[in-house]
Amino acid sequence: MKRIKLIIHEPAINKIVGNELNLSLDGKMQMENAIEVSGLTKKYGDLLAVDHISFQVKKGEIFGFLGPNGAGKTTTIRMLTGSSIPTEGTATIMGYDIQRKSVAAKEQMGIVPDVSNVYKDLTAWDNLVFTGKLYDMPKSFRESRAEELLKMFGLYERRKEKVKGFSRGMKRRICIAMALMNRSSILFLDEPTSGLDVQSVLIIRDLIRKLNQQGLTIFLTTHNIEEASQMCDRVAIINHGKIATIDTPEKLKRTVESLQSVEIAFEAPPQNALRELRKLPKVTEVTKVGDKFRLFTYDPSSVLTSTWDYAQSNNLKLITVNTLGPSLEDVFVRLTGIKPATEEEEQGRTG
Amino acid sequence: MKVEHSSHISREIRVAWAITVKDMRTYYTQPPSIMFGIIFPFALFLSFSIGRNLPLATQIPVLISQTLFFASSSIGPVVIPIERADQTFDRFLTSPVSLLAILMGKTLGGIIYGAGISVIPVLVGIVFFGSQIVNFGALIACFALSSLAFSALGIMFASIPGQTVGQVMMPLNFVRIPLLFISGVFTPVSELPFWMQVVSMLSPLTHTVELARYSSGGETFFGPFVNIAVLTFYAAIFLFLGIRFHIMNQRKE
Numbered sequence: 001m002k003r004i005k006l007i008i009h010e011p012a013i014n015k016i017v018g019n020e021l022n023l024s025l026d027g028k029m030q031m032e033n034a035i036e037v038s039g040l041t042k043k044y045g046d047l048l049a050v051d052h053i054s055f056q057v058k059k060g061e062i063f064g065f066l067g068p069n070g071a072g073k074t075t076t077i078r079m080l081t082g083s084s085i086p087t088e089g090t091a092t093i094m095g096y097d098i099q100r101k102s103v104a105a106k107e108q109m110g111i112v113p114d115v116s117n118v119y120k121d122l123t124a125w126d127n128l129v130f131t132g133k134l135y136d137m138p139k140s141f142r143e144s145r146a147e148e149l150l151k152m153f154g155l156y157e158r159r160k161e162k163v164k165g166f167s168r169g170m171k172r173r174i175c176i177a178m179a180l181m182n183r184s185s186i187l188f189l190d191e192p193t194s195g196l197d198v199q200s201v202l203i204i205r206d207l208i209r210k211l212n213q214q215g216l217t218i219f220l221t222t223h224n225i226e227e228a229s230q231m232c233d234r235v236a237i238i239n240h241g242k243i244a245t246i247d248t249p250e251k252l253k254r255t256v257e258s259l260q261s262v263e264i265a266f267e268a269p270p271q272n273a274l275r276e277l278r279k280l281p282k283v284t285e286v287t288k289v290g291d292k293f294r295l296f297t298y299d300p301s302s303v304l305t306s307t308w309d310y311a312q313s314n315n316l317k318l319i320t321v322n323t324l325g326p327s328l329e330d331v332f333v334r335l336t337g338i339k340p341a342t343e344e345e346e347q348g349r350t351g
Numbered sequence: 352m353k354v355e356h357s358s359h360i361s362r363e364i365r366v367a368w369a370i371t372v373k374d375m376r377t378y379y380t381q382p383p384s385i386m387f388g389i390i391f392p393f394a395l396f397l398s399f400s401i402g403r404n405l406p407l408a409t410q411i412p413v414l415i416s417q418t419l420f421f422a423s424s425s426i427g428p429v430v431i432p433i434e435r436a437d438q439t440f441d442r443f444l445t446s447p448v449s450l451l452a453i454l455m456g457k458t459l460g461g462i463i464y465g466a467g468i469s470v471i472p473v474l475v476g477i478v479f480f481g482s483q484i485v486n487f488g489a490l491i492a493c494f495a496l497s498s499l500a501f502s503a504l505g506i507m508f509a510s511i512p513g514q515t516v517g518q519v520m521m522p523l524n525f526v527r528i529p530l531l532f533i534s535g536v537f538t539p540v541s542e543l544p545f546w547m548q549v550v551s552m553l554s555p556l557t558h559t560v561e562l563a564r565y566s567s568g569g570e571t572f573f574g575p576f577v578n579i580a581v582l583t584f585y586a587a588i589f590l591f592l593g594i595r596f597h598i599m600n601q602r603k604e
Contacts, residue, residue: 044603078604083444085602106447117438121377133369134446136362 034059034186034217035080039089042075042241049075051241052089059185062208062218064232064249066225068336072241073221074114077190080219081111094185107135110179114190114221116171120164124155124174127163128181135182142181149177169200176204186217193227205231229328237335244335252331259326259334262303265292267317280306292320363452370443370456371463374430379464383429383516388422389468395421399537411476412563413536415469416497419563420556423465423498424527427457427505428519436514444601454506454594461502466494476567485568489575493562496582500555503589510596512604530556539564540572548572555585 035057042050050072057063067073078084080091082098082105091098096105119127125146132142150156153173158166163174172192179187189208193201208231212218222228228235229249236246245252269291270276277286277293282303285296297303300323311318378384396414400407434440443453473490476482484490508523531537533547534556540548551557558578561571571578 078441081445083441083601084604085598087602103447103449106445109445111445113438113441115438117442119373119377119439120437122373130369130373131442131446134366134442134448136365136447 032058034061034094035063035219036092037076037080037089038091040076040079040086040091041088042072042079042084043087049241050079050086053238053241053243054089055236055243055246057186057217057219058233059217060212060215061233062212062220062231064228064235065219065221065238066223066228066235066332067221067238069223071238071336073238074190076238077113077188077219077221081109081188082106107182108184109186109188110182110184112172112176112179112187112189112192114194116168116175118163118171118174118178121162123160123162124150124166125159127174128177131178131181137182145181145183149180153177169196169203172196172200172204176207180211184216186219187211188219190221191223192220193222193224225327225329225332235328237332239336245331249328253326253328255331259296259330260300261297261324261326262295262300262307263289263292263320263322263324264295264307264318265320266311267319269293270314270316277307277310280310282306294324363449363455366446366448367452367456367459370453371459374426374457374460375463378426378430378433378460381429381433383520384425384464387429387516387520388425388464389418391425392417392421395531406480408476408480408482409569411472411480411482412567412569413560414472415476415493415563416536416556416560417531418469418472419465419494419497419559420501420530421527422468423461423501424505424508424523425520426461426464427502427507427509428523429516430457430460431506431509432513432516432519435512450597450601451594454590454597457509458499458502458506458590458593461505462498465498465502469494469498482567484566486566489562490566492575492579492582493559493566496579496586497555497559497562500582500586500589501559503586503593504555507589507593507596510593510600512600530554533557535560535572539570541570552581555582558582 033056035055037056038054039052040050040054041048041052053072053076065073065076075084079086080093080098082102085099093105094108096102096108098105119130122130128146128149129142132145135142137145147156150159153176155170155173155177158170163171166174176189176192187208192208193204196204205227208218208220220228220232232249234246234248235252237244237252245255247255266273273293274286274288277283277295280295280303282297282299283295283306284298287294287296295303295307304321304323307321308318310316392414396410396417400410400413431440444450473482473484477484505523508526509519511519511522513519533551534554535543535551536556540551540557540561543551552573558573558581561573562575562578562582565571565575565578573581
């Protein structure tokens with residue numbers, strides 16, 4: 001079907017429908033953005049938890065929402081999902097204002113909060129069926145959907161058991177299944193893999209990718225920067241209630257080229273390695289990462305040479321040498337101002 | 352448009368009922384529900400009745416009233432803080448249903464619990480102590496309006512943003528227990544001094560006790576229509592304030 005894209009520059013219209021519309025030739029309006037946030041603000045007394053943030057999430061993308069603890073991630077997600085009323089600003093979900101058309105907006109979304117909020121005294125089956133009732137799904141539809149999801153999550157055999165006996169990973173899966181009951185267009189996931197074992201993490205990440213491939217828009221908040229880097233089409237970094245940046249992970253990494261580094265490991269590290277390595281030419285900073293040292297520089301090739309010379313002159317054997325580009329974590333650290341441990345702190349910890 | 356409106360209302364009713372049924376299955380047998388809803392009114396009744404040398408048949412309306420009062424008003428303060436702690440209350444707030452329907456579902460849970468348990472003293476009175484129900488209309492009005500008003504009272508107190516039952520139950524008991532002494536429970540309103548009669552008229556429990564006495568052939572000081580009107584007024588006020596307070600919470604949270 002052919003579509004015409006219109007870019008609208010009229011603020012009053014933008015407030016209602018967003019700034020991009022696709023008009024298909026049969027006359028139906030198709031919106032580009034699944035979520036539109038404009039000037040969203042939340043105050044708790046004098047504390048400004050979320051400070052006039054604005055952003056859009058495109059349909060079908062995995063959008064990562066990163067930030068340190070207390071940055072305003074969960075408050076934002078609570079406002080977007082209707083469990084908290086914003087102090088100012090608007091948010092639309094698939095074109096429906098979450099305040100003025102809350103029922104229609106909520107029909108478009110499934111939510112997986114940071115805590116698996118399942119009904120522990122109900123069985124796995126009853127949890128899903130009750131969720132279907134909250135969405136007013138017809139009986140036959142909710143039961144077939146509950147069966148489909150329990151089978152998909154490998155929990156059908158345990159459907160008659162009360163959820164309070166389930167492991168944390170199983171409760172998480174039930175919680176995600178509940179969020180998928182109504183075949184929503186958008187899935188909000190607040191720290192979906194936090195505190196889970198490796199197997200559950202891999203299952204959930206794989207599931208998120210599959211759901212996204214099926215067309216579901218994913219809004220993901222996470223502390224796990226590597227997870228965001230691997231999974232998200234775009235990420236927003238929020239700090240002190242404000243959006244610090246929004247872009248694709250790769251573009252964000254390119255904004256901090258100064259954070260190139262050389263990673264080395266010695267067979268037997270010398271004493272005061274951090275101090276000694278920092279003295280090498282063109283090294284701007286040195287951090288210890290496990291048993292490795294990371295030497296930040298604008299000029300990795302010069303640092304490679306000087307590191308080799310340093311090892312030779314001190315009779316040290318290098319067992320690992322890697323050159324690394326900036327990671328999303330580096331961008332996050334740069335934008336949020338979180339600092340890695342200083343040399344003194346590092347020594348204090350080991351000493 | 353009219354069809355859409357009626358389908359919206361019927362949808363809200365279905366979801367409210369689903370919430371009620373879930374609460375009944377999940378919370379009716381929880382220890383705090385049994386403690387504050389059943390044991391508490393019966394223990395209070397026994398502690399004030401034993402040794403007073405009054406015929407038990409005349410005390411049955413008091414037991415009915417106390418059970419309606421405590422059982423109906425206990426469900427909201429048990430259910431909502433537990434759901435807040437488990438974050439399952441957020442499930443309702445993020446589901447496509449109005450806050451009114453959510454609170455109606457919760458209120459109905461209190462009504463069924465309070466009215467259901469209060470049937471027991473009625474039956475015990477009739478079977479074991481020769482009580483008679485001479486006015487079924489008054490008894491039904493007493494059950495329906497009192498359980499509605501007291502359940503709504505519990506929901507209103509459950510807007511206190513606590514995550515334990517005690518955080519809500521304590522302030523609620525701070526109101527519930529003094530009401531016992533001004534509501535003609537231990538002394539009929541007609542025997543109270545004038546200023547106490549004025550105060551007792553303001554208590555919703557007075558009108559529950561009066562209707563319960565009236566239904567079993569006793570006298571009502573204010574008259575059944577005043578009793579019904581006052582209970583209706585309180586039911587509406589508690590429902591209205593409950594919704595307003597829960598909206599205020601959403602603004603604060």
